[in-house]
Amino acid sequence: MDSFKYVDGVLHAEGVPVTKIAREQGTPAYVYSRETLLDHYTKIDQAFAAVPHLICFSVKANSNLGVLAILNKAGSGFDVVSGGELHRVQKIGGPMKKVVYAGVGKTDEEIGAALKAGILMFNVESEAELENIGRIATDLREKKQIAEPARVALRVNPDVDPHTHHYITTGKKETKFGVDLQRASQVLKNAPKYKNVQVAGVHAHIGSQITEVEPYKESLGKVVSFIKDHRSKDVPLTYLNSGGGFGIYYADKKAPPVAQFAQVMVPLVQQSGCTLVLEPGRFIVGNSGILLTRVIYVKDSGAKRFLIVDAGMNDLIRPSLYDAFHEIWPVESETLPPTRGGAAKADPDATLEVDVVGPICESGDFLAKGRALPKEIKRGDLLAVFSAGAYGYVMASNYNTRGRAPEIIVKGGAYAIATRRETYDDILKNESVPESVL
Ligand SMILES: Cc1ncc(COP(=O)(O)O)c(C=O)c1O
CATH class of the missing domain: 2.40.37.10 (Lyase, Ornithine Decarboxylase; Chain A, domain 1)
Structure with missing residues (x-):
């Protein structure tokens, strides 16, 4: 343990x-124990070995530079939620092509810095944000400060109850996170009108300290049928980001081993044909x-x-x-x-x-x-x-x-x-x- x-x-x-x-x-x-950090990182990596995957350690859980550097050396990517967290990852020489950027309120400065750094993608929380990222990317491309369009995953809210503390529940429709699936279809339909932003995936993080596998099954089930549906309409979705949330043993609450989560998630990821992105924080650290x-x-x-x-x-x-x-x-x-x-x-x-x-x-x-x-x-x-x-x-x-x-x-x-x-x-x-x- x-x-x-x-x-x-x-x-x-x-x-x-x-x-x-x-x-x-x-x-x-x-x-902190380095051995435990690496053991937990490896457990996730092995549990999802059957599908192409990228583990992006959630920096918000523990942003110590030493911890980040240990995980970087082990091959981890990073999930950041602010310009400050991105700065930390840059400081330890983390590869920007393994960085995803989430959060409901990214500022123009933060978006610009992440685009210039060349991160893998943003997790976009609203159509307004999609439009804004496109606008900033267009400006930076015109100034020749970036070469590529911005890549994003659209964060959806699958309206699933993760059965955890209400402060760390994010996947229910009354929370501020993501857009509901119906609206998400509309956002994908509107996306081509925004220049220099490419929707490459779907993101759904339903909460933290989740100790049951069922909410993941329900959430991914909805997300995968959403992806399949839109792929059939030629929307090139290649990333499925299931967020973080795997619970840990706090002594009052038992959490299943990560392999049990993987057991229900892997077949669904396989059906989607996507690369899986995971954003575990608590489980690792x-x-x-x-x-x-x-x-x-x-x-x-x-x-x-x-x-x-x-x-x-x-x-x-x-x-x-x-x-x-x-x-x-x-x-x-x-x-x-x-x-x-x-x-x-x-x-x-x-x-x-x-x-x-x-x-x-x-x-x-x-x-x-x-x-x-x-x-x-x-x-x-x-x-x-x-x-x-x-x-x-x-x-x-x-x-x-x-x-x-x-x-x-x-x-x-x-x-x-x-x-x-x-x-x-x-x-x-x-x-x-x-x-x-x-
Ligand atoms: C979008 C997102 N990804 C990942 C995480 C990390 O969650 P956890 O530490 O439960 O794995 C969080 C935490 O709230 C989050 O909001």
Whole structure:
């Protein structure tokens, strides 16, 4: 599952005791395992080996340059949603012909930069955007700044419920994403009137943390018949982009192995005759990272125990934002957490239900509520927050003027700092006191 394992009562990231990282680098700290990253990337690659496919790692899930460079070396492409993410991929020398660009609100500047960079294609969310990309591409071609027309995939909204949190549901018709299939036909009909933009595929990303295969079957079923229908009308659609969304094991929710998703998706992709583009984020990076944190105080109040730790909602907002479950366990422990071979049911003699909370001045600042953890946890103990590699650091903020944690990557028996801890000077570097307003 991942390369975070207890050895003689101490949690290790690959071959490195995480106690060593905490001692040398402090807490809170994000720790990623290179081996797990590559293992998950390979699992997807192998699961879809039967069809021509391109894996475009979803940069929004974890945009650390070190993580991107590791995946680039493994052959991954990238799915970006902003000029900033594109810049990151350029920075690590990622091949532009493996970059797809999604997002409902791309600006003219972002579109121009992506065209000049020569990305593979845009995922277009509306006819207005299609027209705008054509306009910008025409302008750039006239100025001889680009040689080819812009290539796009039309994002459709298949109106399928992915059975996930409503904030990360995107494939239902009431969300802002894509265009419904009927309108999509109209957009394809209108497309030839826009110069310098070529619709080469169809994109459908229905949501994130999807733990059932059925929604993919339903969505791809609709998309493939849409593609077949339009191909018969001579619309040259050669790419089918199924987006991301494969769920991971967060301990409260089990996710099927990626091969099970592939089992239902591959035959449909084969029917379409298209190259499959996948945009996995969470599946590759989610279980590849932990957040290391230290208990600052143990506080009993109102018949409840609180473990007040040094990581807060500014470091990991998922529990506050989505009510997300992250397994938490002491880094040094004789007993194992339920997902790592420990008792599935909490032992009432050895555990206590506690709230694990951060230092931030918000009641919403928590990492876990009512969680059965070993009774003996005390001030100074280290805790690991598991499955924190996706949508963790990328959503971190400086709220309460707290510097963001470092990002550390482990390879075998050694670790390296990929992002250093932010200092107060880092936080204040763009600010000044303008004399004129005093
Ligand atoms: C268009 C698109 N592609 C890919 C992803 C990545 O999803 P996940 O991390 O669930 O694989 C997202 C995430 O929301 C997305 O919006």
